[in-house]
Amino acid sequence: MKLPSFLNNFKNYLYKNYGENPGTMLVHTGALGWVLSSLAQIFAVAVNDKITVEQKSFLIPQEIADAAINILSFYIVTSSVKNLSTKLVQTGKLTTKAIKTQLEHLGVAKEKIGSFDFNIGKLKEVPKDYKSFKNGVEVIASTLGSIASCNIITPILRNEYAAKRQKQIVAKLHKNDNGQPYKTYNMTDFQSHAYSNHGLKI
Amino acid sequence: MSFIVFIDLGGKMTSITKYITYTGSGIRKAIRSASQKGFDMIPQKEFLNSKVTDAINYIGKNFSSDKQRVALGVTALMTQPFIDAHNKKIDDETRRASVAKTIAKIIAGTATGFLIRYGCIKGIKALSQIPAKNVPKWKTIFTPQGITDNTTEAFQQYRNAMGTVLALGIMVFTNFLIDAPLTKLMTNAFIKKSEGKK
8 A cells, every 4th residue: 555655754754753752752842732722713713604704804813812812922932942952951951860860971071061052862872861850851841841831821811811801892883873982870879860950851 | 334235236136135244144143132131031940859850751752642642631721711700791691502513613623633643653553563574564554655663763753753643634534424423413412501500
């Protein structure tokens, strides 16, 4: 059975890029998941017969803005946390006893540890436990980054945005035919008018 | 330095390039130095306990996207309804509906997200066998070319990645077919329940 070449290329691409980088895979597939689910939401609004064209002209940009907040906050936060964790492990700032002992045996100078340009993964002889430790730290970091962005930062940003939009819509709904807002009274004004001799009577 | 550039503008272009490179390397040096200073503020940490190291290594090997989805869902249930319930910028009724929708969305999204990812990763594992005489061709459809060992960590991670990508493709459809109706059903049930508690 001969497979189409794009499938073979795709398999090799995934193997080469994510086989040794599970943390990166979680960040990229997480972002792709957000993109696809956002596209689904936008598509659902676009093809919904019960929504008028005027409503769609507002709802579709709103969905796009919502999607942008979700995707950007996810990608920026998660990839930053993951990249920082990678740098910490690469430079030996975050390490294990076994890796440290192996580095000493390899004759790596102590001053190099923690230097921004130092990368354990690029040594001629990479410590045996390095790769699995790096993968573990990256997976934990990308999961913590996802939790922070999806479950804390995004809901707060989204609520802020949604509350603003709701206020704008309510303000639009409460405008008269001339585009002027209806005159409103607070309770003190209302009481002073209602109980005065020449004011508002109910 | 600007004098040199001014002179060179009428003459050799290579000098301008040198100037830009010089300036560029200066900026790079400054950025690198600032990064190093910031990096130095992070304390060094060495894990001495082998149980902790083993746990980190285990997570790296076994924590695939399906398990991550569950972790996200569980923590989402602990934070998101709380954030929505304390959103003072909207009225009480909207807030109740928002909390109900959030809980419903998390439960529906986590359940379908986990099951589909789990199923796809298992499916990919079954369809990415190492080619051999007794292995049917269709069972190697997702095996990358040139792979002869299915026990390496890189190959296990490839299976997780391919399973996750397949799951994401399937979830484009299940978003409409399962998530949306399930979320709607549960949201209405939760709103009814919260109204009964008023």
